[in-house]
Amino acid sequence: MADEREARLQRLHAIREKGINPYPNNVERTHTIAEVLAHFNEWQGENGDFILTGRLRLIRDMGKAAFAQIEDGTGRMQVFFRINDLGEETYKTLKLLDIGDFISARGYLFTTRTGERTLHVLEYHILAKGLRPLPEKFHGLEDVETRQRKRYLDLIANGEEARTIFVTRSRTISAMRRYLDEHGFIEVETPILQPLYGGATARPFITHHNTLDRDFYMRIAVELYLKRLIVGGFERVYEIGRNFRNEGIDRTHNPEFTMMECYQAYADYNDIMKLVEEMICSIAVEVRGSSRITFQGTEIDLTPPWPRIRLLDAIAEFTGIDVNRFPTRESLAAEMRANGYEADPKLGRGRLIDDLKGIMLRKGIPALRQALFLTDYPIDISPLAKRHTGIPGLTDRFQPFAGGLELGNAFTELNDPLDQRARFEDQMRQLAQGDDEAQVLDEDFLEALEIGMPPTGGLGIGIDRLVMLMADQESIRDVILFPAMRKMANE
């Protein structure tokens, strides 16, 4: 490695000695590679004059002629150098180029006798010299760790494949934004640094503002701020942005992740279910060209309506435990243990049900791979959701699933300020009992609710997971350009 870098540095100096700037300020380019390839047949011929730019990916030196491949952001193309056309001196300068260098090449288009569309180069310039070797040309970069730590190498070496994921990500977000814009939502931005964290059950990151000399929390959700805007009279708002949760890292969790939250006044969770299935289906059609997509080998039909399954029914079906028959924490815990599941004695009944949900999701695969809504969650794990109209102890809440991924969370928002206060107080009790993920009481938010919030439906969608679905990726780290990593030894 040191040797190769040394060799490249020597060539860099040799280029400078020839009076050539290896990092010129100006660049000429008449076409992209994709444009040229698209019009190749009509544009080829010795009268053509094209200037292409790109990174050298391959050099095949034949002595007095050489083939190379250059790659720009739109594609790859072969270029051909010949000593007759360039002159001995200029041709020899090719020796100073390395794979990885950026060049511009001017010439005409022709087809080789093996049918390869090629630029016959009459003039070329170096645009930027690379000092380190690129990953191997055939196998590319396979090492998962390097791919994530040095995403630029992943994008170079694994080309289309790596890039497609992030193009899909971009298209997914813009399709979502378009859908919401077209449905009367306005996009807003709310604080990332919050004096209190709320809107989800998670441990926060804490930071400090020097001038104000106070701590702030990195937001774990935007919920309570968007609801304040509903109180303020906006009827449909959304925000797409980064949330931060100080929790574990795995295939579906990254400490910073992107979430879309939206709130719609005069709506309930049934309206939001319609919104979700319609929105995600429309995103799939835009991004994947169909409402039927393949995820990890399973075909998933996102066409509305998605099945609605009550959470407790799903639990009963896949775990054999009918939660309704065990109204107390103790009886439910005993039943779980009788069925061979762990039941943490410290947890409340709602959290036990949450655990059962996890067991159910694992056991329910592959049936739960399809798009569906699980509905009607227990009240004590849903402190911001409105009580279920019919069934005590439950809320008007649902979660959308597809591909076995929990894509989000939604409910009819609790707009009764006294009930909300009581729920917060209950959470504070759990916090005092050592549940460090319980939600904290937000007096300012309660004051807003007391001003009055209309009936509202709200939704959060995990963008990263949605992108996993759209890009058919099994790990959240594959859809985040620079995922959180442990520090390297030399860091």
Add this chain to the structure above:
RNA sequence: GAGGGCGUAGCUCAGUGGUAGAGCAAACGACUUUUAAUCGUUUGGCCGAGGGUUCGAUCCCCUCCGCCCUCACCA
């Protein structure tokens, strides 16, 4: 947090209780239509880090670091 796997040249990978190999990349040479060009020659490694066992360790044992998988936890 628990268990399992992995870490060897810039990249992709072999390999062995007697201190290392291939292909690509790199260097030198040949070649004026190649396609992962070909052919010849050459260079390249604290075998993740630190301890231990041993006459001797890249290999066996322990600790640590990093990555992956499964489980637990959280979204």
